[in-house]
Amino acid sequence: MEIDEILEHFHPLPPQSREALKARISEVRYPKGHMLMRTGRVEKMLYFIRSGIVRAYSDADRGDVTFWFGKEGDVVVSMKSYVSGQPGYEHIETLEACELYQMRAQDLEELFANDIHIANWGRKLIGQELIKTEERLISMQFKTAQERYLDLMSATPDLLHRVQLCHIASFLGITQVSLSRIRADIR
Amino acid sequence: MEIDEILEHFHPLPPQSREALKARISEVRYPKGHMLMRTGRVEKMLYFIRSGIVRAYSDADRGDVTFWFGKEGDVVVSMKSYVSGQPGYEHIETLEACELYQMRAQDLEELFANDIHIANWGRKLIGQELIKTEERLISMQFKTAQERYLDLMSATPDLLHRVQLCHIASFLGITQVSLSRIRADIR
């Protein structure tokens, strides 16, 4: 996925502003298993995914909890870090070899302060992330695990072939064993 | 809670921009049970809560699902509507008599387009909402209902006295019966 397409997808940008963004973006590749971000750090970079899949997860008593998958076209930020400048609570790792567009968070801050189109573009970007998160929260609250699994299958069917089931289970808020039962029931 | 305090809380604003915002804000009161927003509409207004409590909820098979409480100082928007201009998926109603600061969404859009400080203020506002939502999502995924109840009690203890338990239960993602059991266990 090309960078122009990704940037435009969040919100239209005047050519000049888009070029200002692109001038601060470079390309980078990481192998599977690379840690893009770590809990407790104030992250200096953010990424847009050109290809590949990543996951964000938090540490918990019973192992880690995957709460987000990022795929082609998605933005990768440590939200807490990005929004408040405070240490983030998530690890983010690549689940496949990834091609990423990278940008320094500080460069983006400077653009926000000086270019109103980019400031509004950033506002829309966060807004879209919020909607997605809110919709997931609602579905966690009132749908059964089986419904959530079926939703995920119809929304991003390829995810199941590209990601381990233990991560899918964690993402759905259930154990891997429970996910196996659900899959058996559906068959 | 005064409007200046509320506005500044999200992000500092130069006096000129703050006055521009305030010039478009008026005050309004509604009794308990008033519907501020409705599913399926593109909402034209947004609010800041001077006093009182409101809840946002979605329709579901088994009744409604409360997924957000707003209290003094919080912003009240139909997120989908506000972010994307598309019909929202939530109802929002007052749970107490409320004093609100109100503003036309279109006025805010115009300020976003013309005042970079307000655009960045709006970006920070949405970002803070995103963090809160993401933290709730994570706690839904890896905490037990009892832990979530205890968290809520320590975070906003007054909520329990001001809001019906059926709404608290729904907010926690459990039934009212289950919440009753948890409360009995704690005693």
Added chain:
DNA sequence: CAAAAAATTTTACAAATGATAAAAAACAAA
């Protein structure tokens, strides 16, 4: 205050999910 309505708790039973261990299947490296 008394009656009615609403909200909350309790009880009993059913269904879903979790924990653990072990077996089966899929995958990777030599």
Added chain:
DNA sequence: TTTGTTTTTTATCATTTGTAAAATTTTTTG
């Protein structure tokens, strides 16, 4: 292929949560 490792499934039992109905408490209304 063969071996060894990882991933997924299956089976068992304990725990949690849901559903429905009744009992209790609290609030509202006359």
